[in-house]
Amino acid sequence: MSEAVLHVTVLGSTGSIGKNTLDVMARHPGRYRVFALSARQDWQTLLQQCQQFQPVYAVLTDPQAAKPLQDALVTAKLPTEVLVGDDALVAIAEDARTDCVMAAIVGAAGLPSALAAARAGKRVLLANKESLVLAGALFMAAVRDHGATLLPIDSEHNAIFQCMPAGYRAGMRAAHVEKILLTASGGPFRGCSGADLVAVTPEQACKHPKWSMGRKISVDSATLMNKGLEIIEACWLFDMPESAIEVLVHPQSIVHSLVAYADGSVLAQLGQPDMRTPIAYGLAWPERIPAGVPALDLLAAGKLEFEAPDESVFPCLRLAREAFRAGGVAPVYLNAANEVAVAAFLDRQIGFMDIPALVEQALSAVPAVTQLSLETLLAADTEARQRVSAEVAG
Numbered sequence: 001m002s003e004a005v006l007h008v009t010v011l012g013s014t015g016s017i018g019k020n021t022l023d024v025m026a027r028h029p030g031r032y033r034v035f036a037l038s039a040r041q042d043w044q045t046l047l048q049q050c051q052q053f054q055p056v057y058a059v060l061t062d063p064q065a066a067k068p069l070q071d072a073l074v075t076a077k078l079p080t081e082v083l084v085g086d087d088a089l090v091a092i093a094e095d096a097r098t099d100c101v102m103a104a105i106v107g108a109a110g111l112p113s114a115l116a117a118a119r120a121g122k123r124v125l126l127a128n129k130e131s132l133v134l135a136g137a138l139f140m141a142a143v144r145d146h147g148a149t150l151l152p153i154d155s156e157h158n159a160i161f162q163c164m165p166a167g168y169r170a171g172m173r174a175a176h177v178e179k180i181l182l183t184a185s186g187g188p189f190r191g192c193s194g195a196d197l198v199a200v201t202p203e204q205a206c207k208h209p210k211w212s213m214g215r216k217i218s219v220d221s222a223t224l225m226n227k228g229l230e231i232i233e234a235c236w237l238f239d240m241p242e243s244a245i246e247v248l249v250h251p252q253s254i255v256h257s258l259v260a261y262a263d264g265s266v267l268a269q270l271g272q273p274d275m276r277t278p279i280a281y282g283l284a285w286p287e288r289i290p291a292g293v294p295a296l297d298l299l300a301a302g303k304l305e306f307e308a309p310d311e312s313v314f315p316c317l318r319l320a321r322e323a324f325r326a327g328g329v330a331p332v333y334l335n336a337a338n339e340v341a342v343a344a345f346l347d348r349q350i351g352f353m354d355i356p357a358l359v360e361q362a363l364s365a366v367p368a369v370t371q372l373s374l375e376t377l378l379a380a381d382t383e384a385r386q387r388v389s390a391e392v393a394g
C-alpha cells in the first residue's frame, strides 16, 4: 500500500451507517485509522467502539451520557478523550488531524457538522441526505469553494455517481446526461391502498423488505418520503432539474439507480442491498477495496422488475418535488415536518397517513426567506418543528 493512512471521523458511529463504516474500516487496518467517533447518547456502544478503534476523541451530544463513558474509559485505561455537545461534532469534523468525515447522523441535526467538514475541505462521505435537503445550495458552494471531495453514500446516489463519465465530481453537470432513474424498493407497503395504511404500526413500517436501517429512514422508506428526499439530494449532487429525476419502483433492490445518456445508453450499478458497498466505495475512491459483501448472484436473484410509484397512495414524492421547486426554506419545512411527524408516529401519537398530511400542511405556510445561511436555515427548521409539534399536540 503506497498511500498514507486515512484518518477518519465517523459522525453517528453507533447508527446503522456508522457501524457499517467501522466494519469496512476494520477490514483494512493498514489503510484507515479512526480519528473520532460520535453518538447522541448510546455510550455503551461508543465504549465498545473506543475499545476496538482507540480514537483520539469520542463525542456524545447528550451531556448525561458523557460521565459514564468517561468513567468507563478511565477504568479500561483507554486514551480516548470525551467531548460533549453539538459544538464538539463540528470540532471533530473540521480538525486538521482528520482527512475524511463520514456524515452519518440522522436528520437535520447532522447539518452543522457535515457542513463544517465541507468548509474544512475534507473528503466528505455523505450519508446524511437531510444536509442537502435543508441546505443544498450552501452545502454545494462550500464543497466547491473549499476544495472538499464529496462522495455520496446513499446507495442510489452512489450508484449514479459510479455511472457518471470519467473524471466526474459531485456538483458538476455531466454532459449529455438526459435523465436520472432513481430506484426505490417501494418499502413494506408497496401495493397497499390508502385505506390499508391508516392503521399500520411502527413495527410494520420499520420492517423493510430489503434493507436494515435506522428507524427514521425506515419509516421514510415506508411513506416514500425517503425517495422524495433523495430526489432533492440528486438535484443538488448532480446539478439536475427535478423534472429530470424519475422514480422507478424496483422491489428487488439490486439495481441501485441508472443514468440515461443522450445516445440512448442507460448505465446502471448493481449490487447486493448492503450499505458496505457504497461505504467502501467512498472510503477507497478512486480505488476499490473489499467491503465484506458477498458476490451478487443474478441467477439466484432471478427477476428484476420495475414499476411506477403510486403517487395517490404515497403523496410524499409530490410534496418533495413541490418543496424543491418552491425553493427558499420550503425544503427545510418539508424535512422538519417530516422529522416531527415520523417521531410522533414512532411514539404512537399519530397515524401513518398523518405523516404526509402534516407535511402538506406545513408546506402551505412556508415563510419567505431569501437570505439562506446556516443560521437562517436552522432558525426556519426550529420554527417549522415548533409549528408541527403544536399541531401534533393539539
Ligand code: NAD
Binding pocket: 011, 012, 013, 014, 015, 016, 017, 018, 038, 039, 040, 041, 042, 061, 103, 104, 105, 106, 107, 109, 127, 128, 129, 130, 153, 154, 155, 211, 212, 213, 214, 215, 216, 217, 275
Ligand atoms: P441511525 O438512527 O441508525 O443512527 C443515527 C446516528 O446518529 C446514531 O449514531 C445516533 O447516535 C446519532 N444521532 C441521532 N440523533 C442525533 C443528534 N440529534 N445529534 C447527534 N447525533 C445524533 O440512522 P442511520 O440509518 O444510520 O442513518 C444515518 C443517516 O444516513 C440518515 O441521514 C439516513 O437518511 C442516511 N442513510 C442511511 C441508510 C441506511 O441504510 N441506514 C442508507 C442511506 C442513507
Ligand code: MG
Binding pocket: 154, 155, 156, 230
Ligand atoms: Mg437511499
